[in-house]
Amino acid sequence: MIEVKELVKRFGNITAVDGISFDVDKGEVLGFLGPNGAGKSTTMKMITCFLAPTSGTVIVGGKDILEDPLAVRRQIGYLPESAPSYPEMTVLEFLRFMAEMRSIPRGEIGGRIEEILATTGLEEVRHQIIETLSKGYRQRTCFAQALLHDPEVLILDEPTDGLDPNQKHEVRELIKRMRHEKTIILSTHILEEMEAVCSRAVIIAQGKIVADGTPAELAAKSRYHNAVTVRTRDPQAAALREKLQLIGGVNEVEFTPGQDGGPASFTLFSENNRPILPDVTKFLETHDVAVEEIFAERGRVDEVFRNVTQPVA
Ligand SMILES: Nc1ncnc2c1ncn2[C@@H]1O[C@H](COP(=O)(O)OP(=O)(O)O)[C@@H](O)[C@H]1O
Numbered sequence: 148m149i150e151v152k153e154l155v156k157r158f159g160n161i162t163a164v165d166g167i168s169f170d171v172d173k174g175e176v177l178g179f180l181g182p183n184g185a186g187k188s189t190t191m192k193m194i195t196c197f198l199a200p201t202s203g204t205v206i207v208g209g210k211d212i213l214e215d216p217l218a219v220r221r222q223i224g225y226l227p228e229s230a231p232s233y234p235e236m237t238v239l240e241f242l243r244f245m246a247e248m249r250s251i252p253r254g255e256i257g258g259r260i261e262e263i264l265a266t267t268g269l270e271e272v273r274h275q276i277i278e279t280l281s282k283g284y285r286q287r288t289c290f291a292q293a294l295l296h297d298p299e300v301l302i303l304d305e306p307t308d309g310l311d312p313n314q315k316h317e318v319r320e321l322i323k324r325m326r327h328e329k330t331i332i333l334s335t336h337i338l339e340e341m342e343a344v345c346s347r348a349v350i351i352a353q354g355k356i357v358a359d360g361t362p363a364e365l366a367a368k369s370r371y372h373n374a375v376t377v378r379t380r381d382p383q384a385a386a387l388r389e390k391l392q393l394i395g396g397v398n399e400v401e402f403t404p405g406q407d408g409g410p411a412s413f414t415l416f417s418e419n420n421r422p423i424l425p426d427v428t429k430f431l432e433t434h435d436v437a438v439e440e441i442f443a444e445r446g447r448v449d450e451v452f453r454n455v456t457q458p459v460a
């Protein structure tokens with residue numbers, strides 16, 4: 148549905164986007180991740196035809212942004228960074244205005260807006276001036292605008308930025324409800340957000356792609372992938388450490404003594420991240436260790452994110 152090809156954007160001598168290529172299939176929710184200044188917004192502005200690339204191009208639903216920008220824009224709903232709108236209009240006035248801009252036939256505008264107000268939960272504030280809305284409602288108003296023409300593709304630039312946890316949750320639920328019908332690219336630097344809603348993530352740093360995979364594939368690059376953590380109140384816990392090290396396949400054991408009456412904890416890392424939970428469980432049973440909690444990790448995306456986005460010192 149979206150093909151980004153060798154995309155480059157320079158501002159003077161700053162290269163904001165440095166040869167990015169990736170595809171997004173229909174029905175995918177692609178998380179576009181990266182630290183501040185990585186080039187996420189600039190890439191999104193090029194996909195939505197708000198900024199011309201220095202070189203490279205993007206094909207959206209078979210249309211090239213350079214050859215047919217109008218056809219591209221028709222297919223896309225765009226929520227820009229910091230959700231700008233017209234603060235002095237009411238929600239309804241703004242959506243009517245945007246519907247007219249989108250050339251939605253007059254006879255359809257009313258019905259369409261009612262649908263969108265319901266989808267985005269804006270019915271009760273429809274007559275309120277946008278400026279007087281809370282940040283969450285302003286964000287949703289801008290989101291509503293992006294949905295007016297029922298686009299196939301949604302480009303959402305940090306859609307939950309600045310929202311409180313409840314509002315973040317609502318916006319994520321909204322995205323989840325739409326993910327089966329639309330192709331979505333959403334930028335974020337919130338890793339739980341990516342894990343909660345995205346089917347795939349592309350991580351960029353300094354304008355270049357540094358990782359691309361499903362949330363599980365990214366987590367598997369972590370040193371914690373398949374690591375086993377054991378919590379125990381065994382008074383001899385500290386003495387267990389060397390024994391745990393002897394379990395086949397375990398190559399490192401970290402020990403954290405219990406604090407404030409809490410349990411002590413061990414984290415066992417395995418060779419090549421192979422699964423060791425059954426071996427560890429068996430060992431603990433054999434040695435009669437009273438275990439309070441034991442679990443294997445999928446991996447920590449935050450660690451992977453730091454590893455791939457931080458320039459090596
Ligand atoms: N209009 C512009 N003029 C000059 N530099 C810009 C402009 N827009 C973005 N940049 C620079 O390009 C880089 C990428 O910015 P941006 O795409 O906004 O990053 P992100 O959205 O990932 O935080 C940054 O270094 C930013 O300062």
Ligand SMILES: [Mg+2]
Binds near residue numbers: 189228304
């Ligand atoms: Mg940005």
